[in-house]
Amino acid sequence: MNVSNLIKETNKQIEQKKKDFAEDIFKGLTQSPKRISSKYFYDDIGSELFQKITTHPDYYPTKTEYEILQDMKDKLPNSLSKDKIDIIELGVGDGHKTNLIIQGFLDANTNVNFYPIDISSKAMTLLEGSIPKHKNLNIHGIVSEYLDGLNYLKNQSENQKIVLFLGSNIGNFNQIESISFLNTLRNQLNINDYALIGFDLKKDTSILNKAYNDSSGYTELFNINLLNRINVELDGNFDLSKFQHYGFYNPILGAMESYLLSKEKQQVQINKISSTISFDYLEPIHLEYSFKFLPSDISYLSKNSGYNVVKNFTDSKNYFTDSLWKAV
Ligand SMILES: C[S@@+](CC[C@H](N)C(=O)[O-])C[C@H]1O[C@@H](n2cnc3c(N)ncnc32)[C@H](O)[C@@H]1O
Numbered sequence: 001m002n003v004s005n006l007i008k009e010t011n012k013q014i015e016q017k018k019k020d021f022a023e024d025i026f027k028g029l030t031q032s033p034k035r036i037s038s039k040y041f042y043d044d045i046g047s048e049l050f051q052k053i054t055t056h057p058d059y060y061p062t063k064t065e066y067e068i069l070q071d072m073k074d075k076l077p078n079s080l081s082k083d084k085i086d087i088i089e090l091g092v093g094d095g096h097k098t099n100l101i102i103q104g105f106l107d108a109n110t111n112v113n114f115y116p117i118d119i120s121s122k123a124m125t126l127l128e129g130s131i132p133k134h135k136n137l138n139i140h141g142i143v144s145e146y147l148d149g150l151n152y153l154k155n156q157s158e159n160q161k162i163v164l165f166l167g168s169n170i171g172n173f174n175q176i177e178s179i180s181f182l183n184t185l186r187n188q189l190n191i192n193d194y195a196l197i198g199f200d201l202k203k204d205t206s207i208l209n210k211a212y213n214d215s216s217g218y219t220e221l222f223n224i225n226l227l228n229r230i231n232v233e234l235d236g237n238f239d240l241s242k243f244q245h246y247g248f249y250n251p252i253l254g255a256m257e258s259y260l261l262s263k264e265k266q267q268v269q270i271n272k273i274s275s276t277i278s279f280d281y282l283e284p285i286h287l288e289y290s291f292k293f294l295p296s297d298i299s300y301l302s303k304n305s306g307y308n309v310v311k312n313f314t315d316s317k318n319y320f321t322d323s324l325w326k327a328v
Pocket residue numbers: 038039042050054062090091092093094095097117118119120123144145146147165166167168169
């Protein structure tokens with residue numbers, strides 16, 4: 001097995017990333033309501049905390065999707081290329097679910113090129129622990145934003161492709177953003193290429209609320225770590241004990257929403273953006289949407305972005321669907 005990092009970041013790119021982070025934090029914390037993009041959760045500490053969330057008994061999505069992929073992994077190679085396949089994954093995380101799909105193809109004697117794309121370099125380290133070496137498997141990691149990575153791959157990948165977008169990462173986008181994202185993805189694919197997309201389904205709100213407010217407090221730590229990241233990378237002085245996590249299901253949006261609330265009226269200094277940010281009592285910072293889906297939403301999204309649904313794979317409790325789409 002050959003593991004390589006296709007995009008080696010230059011010092012200029014690393015500097016640009018730092019600049020983008022500073023600019024986004026300045027913009028996000030000086031607007032009303034305040035907000036920070038969820039893509040900034042995943043520094044090294046955030047990626048490790050997310051791994052802890054995924055194994056917590058209160059957090060159903062990861063284990064449910066694992067159950068689905070375990071059931072379907074041997075069926076995929078029958079629909080796709082028997083000889084060679086390029087598997088591209090957007091936001092791979094630790095890759096332990098992806099390993100099931102990869103093993104399904106390897107068991108069918110298919111040669112696999114795996115291109116994991118993730119904004120977090122920590123993800124690339126974590127997935128080395130999840131995916132065993134195999135003579136028919138090459139891994140080419142790409143540390144980048146989803147679309148930059150896809151764009152880079154446009155001229156690299158010549159075999160039939162399947163793009164994985166697991167874990168209901170799609171739920172971070174609203175419907176308009178999803179259609180635009182899926183269309184952009186479609187434009188990178190050929191007819192005969194596939195996408196496998198994980199959708200977290202609408203369900204009893206008590207199950208949703210429990211999953212996003214786990215009893216060990218990992219979700220709270222994960223969210224508050226963003227303030228720690230600002231302290232470390234932008235020389236801020238957030239007192240982490242003065243913020244609390246607040247996550248709830250918003251039935252009007254059909255989404256879980258995550259906020260940090262300021263426990264008191266306070267001011268925070270962030271030196272590298274030359275700013276003093278004022279917070280009122282209980283003032284929120286919006287961090288994340290996690291939209292939930294009905295089966296009809298899945299067909300609507302596929303139809304409006306250039307795919308046919310080949311099959312929906314769902315778990316025994318109807319909590320989650322991995323939907324296999326073919327580019328048309
Ligand atoms: C919720 S985790 C899901 C990980 C994995 N797909 C799973 O199902 O367990 C989201 C992953 O996507 C990555 N990610 C988030 N936003 C991203 C972006 N805009 N571009 C690339 N990767 C991103 C994060 O670093 C993280 O590893």
